[in-house]
Amino acid sequence: MSNRYWQVLRTYLERPRFWVLSVTYLLVTWFWFWYYAWSRPDERQAQAIISAIYACLICSFLGLHIRRQFSHPAAQAIPGYAMPHLVVAGVLSSVLWLVVPLLAWWTDHWSGGAVALHSFAAILMGIVACWPRGVLLMMAIPALAIWASRPVKARQYPYIIELYLGYHPYMAAALIATAIAAQAVAAWFLLRLPRKGISTNDEFSIETPIVPAGTNPLTDWLLAMRESEAQRLTRTRWLPLVQRWRAPVAIVPLLLFVPAVFVATGAMFGWWVEGEGHAWAAFALVLSCAILLLLPLGPWQSRRWAMSQEILRPVSREKYYRQFLGAMAMDMVTWLGTASVLIFVVVLLEWYNINPVNRLTDVTRMFALSFALLWSMAAFVYGVGVATLHRRFWLPIIAVTTIGWFVGCWYSVALTGLYLNIRSDWYMAMAFVAFPVVTAAIGLGLTLSTYRRWVRGDVV
Amino acid sequence: MNAFPREYALEFSAVSKLYGERAVLDRLDLAIPSGSVVGLLGKNGAGKTTLLRCALGLAKPQHGTVTILGEPAWTLSASAKQYLGYVPQTPQLYPWMRVAHLLDYTGSFYRRWNGALVRQLAADWRLPLNQRAGTLSVGEAQKLTLVMALGHEPDLLILDEPVASLDPSARREFLKVVLEIAAGGNRTVLFSTHITSDLERVADRVAILQNGRISFFGELGELKDQIKRLRLVSVNTFPERFDMPGILTQRIQGKQALVTTRLVTPEMLDRLEADWHATVEVEDLNLEEIFLELHDE
Amino acid sequence: MCIDTLTHMAADFLFQVFPNSGLPIYRQLIDQVRHHVASGRVKPGDFLPSVRQVALELEVNHMTVSKAYSLLERDGVVELVRGQGMRVAPRTAASENGSIRERQEKLMPLLRQVAAEAYQLNLSTAQVKSLIDRVLKELDQS
Numbered sequence: 055m056s057n058r059y060w061q062v063l064r065t066y067l068e069r070p071r072f073w074v075l076s077v078t079y080l081l082v083t084w085f086w087f088w089y090y091a092w093s094r095p096d097e098r099q100a101q102a103i104i105s106a107i108y109a110c111l112i113c114s115f116l117g118l119h120i121r122r123q124f125s126h127p128a129a130q131a132i133p134g135y136a137m138p139h140l141v142v143a144g145v146l147s148s149v150l151w152l153v154v155p156l157l158a159w160w161t162d163h164w165s166g167g168a169v170a171l172h173s174f175a176a177i178l179m180g181i182v183a184c185w186p187r188g189v190l191l192m193m194a195i196p197a198l199a200i201w202a203s204r205p206v207k208a209r210q211y212p213y214i215i216e217l218y219l220g221y222h223p224y225m226a227a228a229l230i231a232t233a234i235a236a237q238a239v240a241a242w243f244l245l246r247l248p249r250k251g252i253s254t255n256d257e258f259s260i261e262t263p264i265v266p267a268g269t270n271p272l273t274d275w276l277l278a279m280r281e282s283e284a285q286r287l288t289r290t291r292w293l294p295l296v297q298r299w300r301a302p303v304a305i306v307p308l309l310l311f312v313p314a315v316f317v318a319t320g321a322m323f324g325w326w327v328e329g330e331g332h333a334w335a336a337f338a339l340v341l342s343c344a345i346l347l348l349l350p351l352g353p354w355q356s357r358r359w360a361m362s363q364e365i366l367r368p369v370s371r372e373k374y375y376r377q378f379l380g381a382m383a384m385d386m387v388t389w390l391g392t393a394s395v396l397i398f399v400v401v402l403l404e405w406y407n408i409n410p411v412n413r414l415t416d417v418t419r420m421f422a423l424s425f426a427l428l429w430s431m432a433a434f435v436y437g438v439g440v441a442t443l444h445r446r447f448w449l450p451i452i453a454v455t456t457i458g459w460f461v462g463c464w465y466s467v468a469l470t471g472l473y474l475n476i477r478s479d480w481y482m483a484m485a486f487v488a489f490p491v492v493t494a495a496i497g498l499g500l501t502l503s504t505y506r507r508w509v510r511g512d513v514v
Numbered sequence: 515m516n517a518f519p520r521e522y523a524l525e526f527s528a529v530s531k532l533y534g535e536r537a538v539l540d541r542l543d544l545a546i547p548s549g550s551v552v553g554l555l556g557k558n559g560a561g562k563t564t565l566l567r568c569a570l571g572l573a574k575p576q577h578g579t580v581t582i583l584g585e586p587a588w589t590l591s592a593s594a595k596q597y598l599g600y601v602p603q604t605p606q607l608y609p610w611m612r613v614a615h616l617l618d619y620t621g622s623f624y625r626r627w628n629g630a631l632v633r634q635l636a637a638d639w640r641l642p643l644n645q646r647a648g649t650l651s652v653g654e655a656q657k658l659t660l661v662m663a664l665g666h667e668p669d670l671l672i673l674d675e676p677v678a679s680l681d682p683s684a685r686r687e688f689l690k691v692v693l694e695i696a697a698g699g700n701r702t703v704l705f706s707t708h709i710t711s712d713l714e715r716v717a718d719r720v721a722i723l724q725n726g727r728i729s730f731f732g733e734l735g736e737l738k739d740q741i742k743r744l745r746l747v748s749v750n751t752f753p754e755r756f757d758m759p760g761i762l763t764q765r766i767q768g769k770q771a772l773v774t775t776r777l778v779t780p781e782m783l784d785r786l787e788a789d790w791h792a793t794v795e796v797e798d799l800n801l802e803e804i805f806l807e808l809h810d811e
Numbered sequence: 812m813c814i815d816t817l818t819h820m821a822a823d824f825l826f827q828v829f830p831n832s833g834l835p836i837y838r839q840l841i842d843q844v845r846h847h848v849a850s851g852r853v854k855p856g857d858f859l860p861s862v863r864q865v866a867l868e869l870e871v872n873h874m875t876v877s878k879a880y881s882l883l884e885r886d887g888v889v890e891l892v893r894g895q896g897m898r899v900a901p902r903t904a905a906s907e908n909g910s911i912r913e914r915q916e917k918l919m920p921l922l923r924q925v926a927a928e929a930y931q932l933n934l935s936t937a938q939v940k941s942l943i944d945r946v947l948k949e950l951d952q953s
Binding site: 550551686689690693694696697699710711714715716717718733734735736738739742747780783793794795796797798799800801802803 | 830831832833834835836837838863866867870871872873874875878920923924927
């Protein structure tokens, strides 16, 4: 009996993603924050929020994992399959979203509202188990967290902190109840699943699912759009030799829908924060677009196996690699260009909230700083992405690089203070410029060395 | 058709390719005449794919030179690639593209794309033009990859285990197309396989890759003529071993012996009969049996 | 010779090849052509199907077929008629390859096999000879 549970547990232990996430969770939430969080209540609430965000991440992957297990034909064929799988998944997720915050509350380390914060993880897990594509909601978590950190005017605390501190007991109870319900519904859904005969691929990719034409009109429409974009790229007159390599990906127009959500988010909570709305709005946009950079880059990585075929088309070795890199950069630039325009628009919308004395210079500096941050980060991530294109854990590498860049930016240039108090000293401004410039240069250097490595070495 | 027909479509000259310490190709020589259909035979892991990758300029040998369509393989020019077609072992298709779109997209790269031929082949092979490439069956995907490689009517067509995952009828159709391509005599085909029966039908020459080298390259008929199994029955007991040039394998049991040799001549048969007072029966070996005998350690 | 009197035979009615046998395909084709000529199924003056036709219908490599045809031509069994194909040559003693002695040498290996088999079956020399007479008589009659 116990052997079965152990076998199910092993399926989780054998996946690198769970190890990586667990280890980083422990390091970030408990070891690093512990140093700060032990004595200062403010840091403790930040720790609780970080823990909740990690719980959301890990539980989403747990949801995908169990979804895949129940999509397997063995789920229907093997007797006694369901129970051990559901129990193990339930226990693992409970550790994250119930046990940890309850223990922390019991030891007076965290306030009771932490359980409510963590219940989002269970809700997300339930959603993902029923609807695997929902794992993309994970991407919304950072933006949501920032949104929920906005101060509520009455008591000058962000809503999320109030929830943590227990000022909204009914909301907290509702969240916890929803979490438990979500898990129960998901379990019921999974038990029903095998009879439908669906299969799930949990190497989650940003691409549109490939199903036979005619089964899903939405997919058909999206793919038709993609196809017409590919055809346009093949026939374009401007830089045709580079653009034709974009055709197999042809994903940029599709992706431009997604940041609409984040524009709304960023613009919205800019209006909630008094006085500093424009800065926060622009920053939120930069953050969202930075995280979403994964979207135009991702499909390029999944197309890497085609490189050994594409290089045999009538194009010389060096030209192929140059054109490939150029095409990938073009996709990114289109994405960033759109993001920059959006940032510009949002900043302009805040025109009247800015002190009229220095309005023009403020707006210019605001836009310039956002632009510089976004593009230097993109250059850095592009360089890393290209250098690691053929590595196995590309997606996590890029995610970590992006987040790492922001953390580095924050701590090396005291981002918040400088960003918001843009009328600062010149030498601080120089320090602010140095970090993006250096990282962008590193990115470009990596690109160049990758190009040379590709040209000299065997085609992977 | 290339303006300057050359004698050899592909040449390997003392090529060595090492992965770490292991020499997958070891001072390999091979010269494939234009217009021939060559089957590259070898055990799994013998290095067939490595050989083809070096031929196409996908991998760089540590020693030796590879010349393909008259140019060095590593720095193959764009214009030479107009005349080169390659069908890899696993079909590499963009899963979201419709088949028709994929064919058009591939065609946009080539100067001499024969759209009519492509449509003809797609119709003959019943390729679903409006299905997405990712939803095709393995056989359909393989056929599609072949059509994509044939559309620009290449002078040199290289296929890596092209029929390994096809059912028998799909295999026959595939081979028929290869035969038709080669029938004109101005196209060269090189395909690697470990299925000997396909090779016997389609190829006129065989190259056997063994221990990093080509242990035999020549006409298939010659190979079958040369390598025979001799069944000897004598009134006397045979010695432990026969010591004659060209023996590949031998099994001796008292007054009977089975010897596979690659140098069968009437004089040798006479000598055997005379020396050992034996009757000699000559057995023909098909390619599969020859392959096994050559690899018998 | 007028085109209408050409008789091109269907290749797969004429030949049956086994690509997977130990005997090379070109040899099988040569043997079968010789057999047809000997048995009278194909008469001097008949045209053999073209290389392309044979290769297509039997699904074998055309160079194999053309090798078979060129060897047959070298041996004088068929002759090439420009623009029309391979025609079966008239049968003369001179068109056979080599002297009587050489032709006898060619038959030796088969005869050795016959002798060995006869020994196994415990047949006497007279019995074997009467068998050979019978077979040759059958060949003459057809």
